[in-house]
Amino acid sequence: MRVFRPLRMKHVLIQVMTDELPRVSLTLADLGLFNPDYRSVEEKDFPTIPGAEYRRLHNQAISRLEKIRRLIDLHESLELPPVRVIEEQELSQLNDWLGEVWAIGSSYEEKFRRLTDDSRLLDQLEASLDNFADLKVDLSLLQGEKQFLNLFIGIVPQANVRQLEEALGLADHLLYTFLVSEGNANVIIVGPRDQAESELQSVLQSADFRALPIPPELRDQPDRIRGDIRERREHVLKRRKATEEQMQAWSDNILVELENARKVLALAEPYVLLDTAMRSSGQLAAVTGWVPARDIGRLEQALGESLGSPFLMTVRDPRRDERPLVPTALERNSILAPYETLIKQYGIPRYGEVDPTPLFAVTFVLMFGMMFGDIGHGLVFAGVGWLLRDKLKHFTQFVLLAGAAATLFGFLYGSLFGYHVLHPWWIAPLSDPIYMLSVALLWGVGFLLTVSFIAIHNRVVIGDFWGAVFDNNGLVSVGLYLSVLGGVFNLQSSGSFGTPAAATALACLLALMAFKWLEIKASPGERALVVLIETLETITGYVSNTLSFLRVAAFSLNHVALAIAVFTLADMMDTTGHWITVVLGNIFIMVLEGAIVTIQALRLEYYEGFSRFFSGDGREFKPLKLKTGAAK
């Protein structure tokens, strides 16, 4: 069944004239079916990777466009024109134009930066002047050239103050900090004028010292000075506004051309992205990649229609040694999409492995429902999912299905917001906890057997027949598991483990140990130890994983128990208090238990499930495509 298997892939080698490579790349991207194989062909046969200059131009153009987009808003999505080849000359001209545009954009960025700096300096000046205004000093003394003194007033990063102070001390200068603000120290530096000014300037520059001009009228006319600062601040704001308007006018002028530039770069991108998947030798070039088997015909037809010269397409199955490199293409629909996201948290299925997504979707939803079974809670869950569908996007399906499952189990349990007012279609959990635990146990056994068989299948697919039989989760392990289960069942029902079960279990155990003994290459002592430990691990793994599923029943009981706790509290209240407690209690149960149950179900899937059969180290199928989103 296709839903359980990734698409079958074929390796494709396309040999064309080197000049046709840009057209080939466009055709492949337009189809969206070709995942480049960057191992390419033999270097000795095709020594050149074509398009180095083209790639350089494209990368530079993209970089410039990204920087321009910091200043100019472009549309998020991109409507591409009819597909056409972008020649290197056109790309070069576009790159040059983008360079000119960015030079202007960069000058605007620089202007804004200076305006911000001016504004910050005015803030610093105002703060400093507030301090100076309180001094009983004739501020005219702080201004202008002095005959015998060097005098500097300014700002230095606080981190540099101590070192600067000591360095200036060597030149007989004093440094006084009169204000510290936002990591900067406002300082006065004074010393004898016999020191070479250039030396002092050099040290001040190293310390990132910036002078603050102190108007001499500050003391007598502080309001006037403050007015001056206000005016300067307004002037800065005006300049900022004027610059913004200029920039807006400039960006309006070039907007259409920029959108066109994006389109050209999007059309040029496939050739760049092919990178080492294409190689050439003179006039002949080769492109390699992976294509779904069902689409080979379409690919050949598309190339035939778009290329002006003959080409040769060689198709083959992946070799056994290539399997880890073959990309996995999974068929998707909107229902399974959210589960795919959760699967990807674990990894990508290796090519040939069973796609765990459908199994994950069904089992997760069922386990969630069983642990969270309540009609009211399920409907609220689904309702909230529906209301938040714009925010949840493709996760909406996930929430709706989980809510539906919880509702279904609510009917099975006869529970509505914790009240058992309906006759259960199946059983109220607390009426027979042992039965619920048995059901959970059987569910766990079924789940583990299913994933074990999937693991066996996956090993057969990659040709590891011995592993499929003898390795962990292989046929022999499954035989051991089933025989132990059978023996335990016999023990419970008739008081005896049973000879067939015991014999089977023992035979499987010995077979496992023998396989491990032969597999391990070490000294006899180390071998014996490893065999013992690994066999024990296999047995305990099955036992612990099985018992782990008891939590499914435990949480269904827990759900009911929490409701009982809420009702007990509610019964202690008067009528109003009762209903408030019931409502708040139900909300608490939904939020807390909802989160816990989700995590527990995920944990069972990942740890008890995936770890048995899912390697997660596959490569995702990422075909070459024409990008219509934001330029990257």
Place this chain on the structure above:
Amino acid sequence: MPSSHHNTYLHTRVAVLSERLMHPDEIRRLPERPLEQLAAQYGLEAVLEESVPAPNRNRAVERALIRTLISELSLLIRPMYGEARELVLYWARKFELYNLKALIRGKLGGLDEQSIEETLYDVPDALALPHRSLLRTESVLELLRQLEQSPYRVIAGQARQVFEEQHEPFALEASIDQSYYAGLLKRARELQGVDSREMKQVVGLQLDQLNLVWLLRYRFSYGLSATETYYQLIPSARKLHRGALLGLVNLSEFDKVIRALPYPLDQVLQGADSAIEVEKRMETYNAMLQRKLMRHSPSAVARALAYLVLREMDLKKLFATIQGKVLALDPALVSFVVQGDAKAARMEGHAGV
């Protein structure tokens, strides 16, 4: 403070890794060994293929050796956490700063992207500046604006002054170095107890060497004033502390500075008459003391950093040897660069750690 089992693990790691350090005799014999033998021993055969041009081979060797050092650093920081880990990671930022200086120098000099990129080191992502986006800047001002958004905003401010006032970028590079080492010492001080005490020794040894060499160069080779020179120095927690440096910068002759050095530096450097010779002797002396710290310090973190310092010294000597052989330089020159100073090596009795 790391727990005792972390310390034990780290002590063991350092002890195991220290086997990789070259013995001083081994270092002395480096120039005599054939290139093929060195390549085989250090896994550099692939990068030293004859078909690759010499400068590219040297670049590839340098990168391979830095990768070796960084991978050993990654091993050592695994059991570390908190300020200790931060300090060791900060130490490795020096490679990031090489790249920062190369980027600034390249942009100020108007070099193209490819030429600048060839001078950059491969640094792990955790340590790296966003050098891709810095490389793609198209003017000095754009580079500075990007730097202003990074942890290097103070340096960006100084760089802007250098660019706008057309001053020599030397002051800028000196500021970058000064800022880095001041940060290293600050982090050493932030550790607790014995770790702080021992780490100040490890860092202090490096600072003493740097301070002295910078002092001599700035004062007597570049002719800077005492004020200008002092500002670029970083008072260390060892011999060349604040008071010592303030005294030394004011001296007007090279010999006087050497004679005025605190014990045992005055003995180690007795008779040295050039900054190069001072640097060589200090490096040998530094290496000897770092080895003692690496072997005997009670602080596992300090031992780890001492190991990294020594390992970097060894790999630099290895690189110098290989570079000399690839470029077919005079073997005597290579020996001079690689081999330590015999007199400084005999100063073990004056270790004074």
